[in-house]
Each structure stands twice: as C-alpha cells, then as structure tokens.
Amino acid sequence: MGRTPCCDKANVKKGPWSPEEDTKLKEFIGKHGTGGNWIALPQKAGLNRCGKSCRLRWLNYLRPNIKHGEFSEEEERIICNLFANIGSRWSIIASHLPGRTDNDIKNYWNTKLKKKFLGIVPSQKKQQHQLQLQQQQQHHNLFSSLFSLSQGGRNTTAPDLELVAGLGEFPSLISQRIPGFASTSTTATAASALLQVPYRQPQQMMERSHTTMIAFGNSDPSCNSSGGSCTQISYGTELEYDYDVGRGFEGEQISIDNYATYGGLEYNSRTLRPGGGGHVETPLDYTYEEIKHLLSSNNSGCNTINNDNPSLP
DNA sequence: AATAAACTCAACCGCCGATAT
DNA sequence: AATATCGGCGGTTGAGTTTAT
Numbered sequence: 001m002g003r004t005p006c007c008d009k010a011n012v013k014k015g016p017w018s019p020e021e022d023t024k025l026k027e028f029i030g031k032h033g034t035g036g037n038w039i040a041l042p043q044k045a046g047l048n049r050c051g052k053s054c055r056l057r058w059l060n061y062l063r064p065n066i067k068h069g070e071f072s073e074e075e076e077r078i079i080c081n082l083f084a085n086i087g088s089r090w091s092i093i094a095s096h097l098p099g100r101t102d103n104d105i106k107n108y109w110n111t112k113l114k115k116k117f118l119g120i121v122p123s124q125k126k127q128q129h130q131l132q133l134q135q136q137q138q139h140h141n142l143f144s145s146l147f148s149l150s151q152g153g154r155n156t157t158a159p160d161l162e163l164v165a166g167l168g169e170f171p172s173l174i175s176q177r178i179p180g181f182a183s184t185s186t187t188a189t190a191a192s193a194l195l196q197v198p199y200r201q202p203q204q205m206m207e208r209s210h211t212t213m214i215a216f217g218n219s220d221p222s223c224n225s226s227g228g229s230c231t232q233i234s235y236g237t238e239l240e241y242d243y244d245v246g247r248g249f250e251g252e253q254i255s256i257d258n259y260a261t262y263g264g265l266e267y268n269s270r271t272l273r274p275g276g277g278g279h280v281e282t283p284l285d286y287t288y289e290e291i292k293h294l295l296s297s298n299n300s301g302c303n304t305i306n307n308d309n310p311s312l313p
Numbered sequence: 314a315a316t317a318a319a320c321t322c323a324a325c326c327g328c329c330g331a332t333a334t
Numbered sequence: 335a336a337t338a339t340c341g342g343c344g345g346t347t348g349a350g351t352t353t354a355t
Contacts, residue, residue, distance in 0.1 A: 055341075
C-alpha cells in the first residue's frame, strides 16, 4: 500500500489566489517555513488549497526577492544562450537568473524572445498563417542544408532529424549512426531550437542507461574543436553520466565536446547534473548577435554554418 | 466607439523519478 | 516487492488586458 492521499482534490479551491490567501500563505511560511512538506502546509496554514498550488504560488509569486517586469538585455542574452545550448530546461535557465522564476522565463520566451530571435513579427491572423508556412519552409531548408552540407544531398529522414537534434553534441555518435554526416553542436542546437525539439526528445526511441564516459579529448585549452573533441577536462577523466543510448552504444567511449560551466557549476549538456570533471568552458558562449543568427538561420544562413568551429555560426 | 483579434501570464495538468508505506 | 504519493518539472490553458481594424 502507498501513502494516504494529500488532499481532497474535488473540494480544494482552484483558480486565482485572493489577497487574503496570499497573506495567509506568506505569514505561515514566514513563521514556520515550508517544513519540507507542501502537502501538509495548506491545512496548517488554514488554506483550502492543494499543496501543489501553494508551492507554485509561493515559488512563482510570493517568495522574497522575486523580480517581476521587464527583462534586461543581458538577461535576454543569458536566456537565449542557455536555450541554444540546453533547450527548454527552464528551471536550469532560471537558476542562472537570480530572482526570475522558471515560469516567468518560460512565458517570456514563448511570448517574446522566440518571436524576436526567430524574426517573427507579432501580428494578425493572415500574417500568422504566413509565418507558419515560413517556419515550415525554414525547417525544411535547415535540414536540407545540414544534410547536403556534409553528405552532398542525401535524403533527410525523420529519425535522422531527431538524431541530430538529440545527439548532435556527440559528433562521433552521429557519424557512426549516419555514416558520412559530421554533426556539430551548432547544427544540433540550431535544429533543436528551430524545430523546438528538445535534446531529450530521442528518449522515446532510446533506452536510458547509466554509464561511465572517459574524456579523451585534447586537453589544450587553446585548441579549436576542429578535431571534434576539444576539451579542457583532463585526459582520461572518468565522468559518471546518465544518458540516453541507442542500441549498441552503451559503455563505449564518447567525446565530450560540450561539457559546460555556468555560474561556477559544471554541467554536461545532456543531463545538466553537476559533473566530476575539471573546469571547462563551454564552446557555445554565443554573443547576442550570434544567437540571433543561429536561431533565425534560413536557407542561406545554414549554408554558412561552420562545421570546424561550432562557436562561430 | 465598438468589437474582434492578439497578447500576457498566473495557474493548472500530467508526467517522471524518488520515496514512503 | 508492490503500490501510491510527493516534489519538481515542462507544456498548456484560459481569463483578463491591450491593440488593431
């Protein structure tokens, strides 16, 4: 048997919070804290709400030092930089913007930044429809370009696209599965951003596995990534790593191009779990203009993607 | 000035891994 | 060991507001 139910879902209040409810929640948490138990909190605080609802209200609106209002250009740049690297991991992105919540950032991206960086002008229905067609064409062009870039016009298939978007940061894996195609971080992140295919998308067709990866890249910090495996992690460093593997890949050695450091914490770009390797710098530290270029790449833009240096579109 | 369309954002929903029973 | 909830997350919704016609 499991636990007892947290609340009577049929009888708890839903919808917008009243000022009185806000005050009750604030005062209770101010005095007693959350106690690490959101489910028990509403009853103790005298609120007819589900614990989940209290948690959300507190985290997104009531807790101290929440920043509301306009995002600065620097914040925008950070959001886009991280989005280009890791996709829609809003909680991770929020952790790099003090005072901002994941919900805020998600809303801001969906309503403003996406349009800004994809070159979409908010407008009427007709234009919206045109934009949809335009975006579909962009997607088609992007992948046509990506594939013709390295394969001389090979036909693109849906699994190929998912693979590039999902595993693009591991060029060796990509090239093993799609012979002749040398994926880069740039092609993968562009693919993910434009198709809105998060990196974890391939989970549906792959198996989850835990494995140990061994860094075997060049340890020279000044090297460029033309070899596809430039990193500052010490040669031979073992890294505990959860990742989604295709059949036949578990346990093999993988290059680790995109282990990244943000805000003093190390993450690998797939799991975003603090890693155990040495200090590394992300090769994807895009400038504002580079991000814009990356996300808004059209047919001609895609052809300029630099396979040798992913940090340069 | 009226109203239809578009936009914003707080809140909900459902999924997943961890954990309690 | 099995089962159900918890906590956290990303995706989606819809009421209220703003803008365009």
